[in-house]
Each structure stands twice: as C-alpha cells, then as structure tokens.
Amino acid sequence: MTAETLAVESDFFAPRTAIDDLLFEFLTEKARTAPVPGQSPLILMLRDFISGGKRVRPLLCVTGWIAAGGQGDAAHAVRLAASIELAHTCALIHDDIMDASDSRRGRPTVHRALADRHHVPRLAQQYGTGGAILLGDLALVWSDELLHTTPMPDAHRARVLHCVDLARSELIAGQHLDLLTTGRLHASVETLLSVIRYKTAKYTIERPLQVGAALAGAGPEVMNACSAYGIPLGEAFQLRDDILGVFGDPDRTGKSRLDDLREGKCTSLVVHALRVCGPAQADRLHTLIGDPDLGEQEAAEVCSILTSTGARRAVERMIEERYRQALDSLALAPFPARAVRTLKDVAEAVVHRTA
Secondary structure, eight states: OOGGGSOTTOOTTTTHHHHHHHHHHHHHHHHHTOSSTTOHHHHHHHHHHHTTOOOHHHHHHHHHHHHTTOOSOOHHHHHHHHHHHHHHHHHHHHHHHHHTOSEETTEEOHHHHHHHHOSOHHHHHHHHHHHHHHHHHHHHHHHHHHHHTSOOOHHHHHHHHHHHHHHHHHHHHHHHHHHHHTTOTTOOHHHHHHHHIIIIIIIIIIHHHHHHHHHTTOOHHHHHHHHHHHHHHHHHHHHHHHHHHHHSOHHHHSSOTHHHHHHTOOOHHHHHHHHHOOHHHHHHHHHHTTOTTOOHHHHHHHHHHHHHTTHHHHHHHHHHHHHHHHHHHHTTOOOOHHHHHHHHHHHHHHHHOOO
16 A cells, blocks of 8 residues: 555655654664674664555554544654554564565565575575564564653553554464464365454554554544454455455565465465365365465466456455445544544555555
8 A cells, every 4th residue: 555545635644754764763773873793784674674664554553543532743653653663574574484475565575685695505594584583573672662662641551552462462363373274275264354353454454543542542432443444444455465465466566476375375365266166176276376386377377266266256345345344434433534534545545455
C-alpha cells in the first residue's frame, strides 16, 4: 500500500515523514555509539532495511490516537508508532528466515545479504542466518526502548503495554500455526482463517489502532470499535496478500511469486482450489506446491488451476465481504469524522492495492 494508493485528501500519510525521520535519527545514533567495533555496519543495514517499509502499522497507530480523541502535538504518538515499526522489522527479518525467502522489498533479505558478505563460503549461510536473527532481536530491543521512553500517563501506559503484549503474543501464535500448516495443503478453512486472524489481522490493523487509542486514554467503546473495523479489514489484507503472492507483479510487490509456492504455503487460494478441483488437478497442486525447484512455467500452471477452479474468485468474494463489514462498522464507531474518513480510505487501499 503506497501513498499513491490513497485519496489525495486523506491525511493518513501525514505523520510518515516524522516517523521516518525519528527512525533514521535513532538508528544513526545507535550506529555512531555502537559499543562493539564492527557493529555499526550491521546497524546501518537495519536502518537501510527499514527505509523501504510501507509504515501501515505505525500510521494506523497514529490514526488510532486520533480516533480516540488525541489532539495537539502528535510527537508521542509518532514515537510509539516508530516503536511498532521496529518490532515489525524484527518480525519481517525472522519471517524471511523461516520462509527461506531470497528477497524482500525488491532487495535481498537480511540473511541473504549477510551471507553474501561473509568471506568464508562454507560458513556464509550459517553466518547470514545467525546475524539476521541477532539483528531482528536488536530491532525488538530498540522497539522496547522507544516504547518505554514514550511519555504518557501511567494509566494509559498500562493499557498501551497490554495491547503491545497481546499483539506480539498473537503474532507468534499465528506464525507458529502458519509453520504447522505449511506443506499440509488439506488444512481446513477454519484453521486457515485462524492463521490469518492471528498472524495478520490483529497484528496489522486491530492492535496498532488500539495501541494508539490506548495512548489517548480510550475506553472500551473505542477499543471495541477498533476491533470491529480492524479484524475484518486485517483478514482482507492477508487475503489480498495471498492473491498478490501468486498473481502479483514481482516488480511491484518486491517479492518473487515462487517463494510461497516453493515453500508449500497453504493459502486461501489453495484451500478453495482443493475443495472443488478434480483428482488430476489436485495431484498437480500436490506435486507442484512445495517443490523447491519450481520454476516460472510450473508457477503459471498453478495460477491456471487456481483460476479455473474459481479459487481466485472465491477469495475475491471473501475480501469484498470483509471490506463491507469493516466499512459498516465505521457507521457505528464513536470516532471523529476525520478519523472515519481516513479509515475509509485505508480500507479502500487495503482491498484494492497491487503491492
């Protein structure tokens, strides 16, 4: 989701420059004061990796603050938002290791880039993986530093920390369930939706909104409204990712469409296709998905099956249903008009994005 995707009048992206500047300055200072010789280049790699992010989660944090009545200088919300982006960076780096991904945002993943820099070929892969794990951990540590140094009343802090703890725990639970279902193409729709809800929906939309709302001292009504909007839209976000992961343009998504297919990811598309396809198509899907040597020709065959079985249409319907549910929730939400307009724009961008 890029700035061009949203309507020009939306102020959703207005805090992005402040968030980017804070992260750049924070990581530049960390590199300058690195306690161990040779650590600075690693920190600068982290800074460069962060520079390509969409900032969906931190921007939603600021939007949540506004939705709960936050007014005046948004500096504290921006600092909290930057903390969320650093925690997300940890998740991305570790996710790429688990998925054995080669590219992220159109560039080599952190573990691949580190491996390429190692001077002993037989140790390069181990060094890359280990270094990336450490760099992800470092991003999480510094996320906590920003979190705990964000000024706020003690009563608000307790609510913010509770939301952050929930977001991290739910993400890990979703990631673990995703690992368990990888390679198991006959996972149930219910299991798949649990993966989507905990790995993406709550973590991407609901919790960032609630973290920002908690900073503003939101009560139960506002927090529940964040959930009513965030969960269906977060599910739509992941379902769109499923489609883009196979049918998207790698030049726009920044990631090869071969990655998920080679890994054997059980996505909404695969579940729907296997429920309706014949034995021959099912055999081909089982043969192709999870093949580490799968190439573009085989990927095109998978796309053809996912289209001909109606799986792509079925997932598009699921996206539309959740989009409508999210919009309907805004009609009842106790948010100021400015926040409602922004969240409508966000929903449109999530559903119709191409990257």
